[in-house]
Amino acid sequence: MTATTTAQAVYQHYLAHLDGCRPCRVEQPCEAGDRLRRALRAARAAAMDPTNSRRDNGGL
Ligand SMILES: [Zn+2]
Structure with a gap:
């Protein structure tokens, strides 16, 4: 899962x-x-910052 889709999933949850x-x-x-x-x-x-995307491991 990318940082962008994670952000979208969190937003849906919110x-x-x-x-x-x-x-x-x-x-x-x-x-x-x-x-x-x-x-x-x-x-x-994280979605904005490409250097963060590699650390996205779906930890939510
Ligand atoms: Zn509430």
């Missing part, structure tokens, strides 16, 4: 979480949402 998470929908603190947002940022950063 959207699915938003769908069922009331705190996230009203912008309240949510531990799971925070974790997903961090993972998404990291996955996107």
Whole structure:
């Protein structure tokens, strides 16, 4: 799996979480949402940076 598809998969996961998470929908603190947002940022950063793509081992 490439870093780009990992970022897309994390984003899908995040959207699915938003769908069922009331705190996230009203912008309240949510531990799971925070974790997903961090993972998404990291996955996107990896997708942007070609030097990172080799380290992508699907660790999520
Ligand atoms: Zn949430």
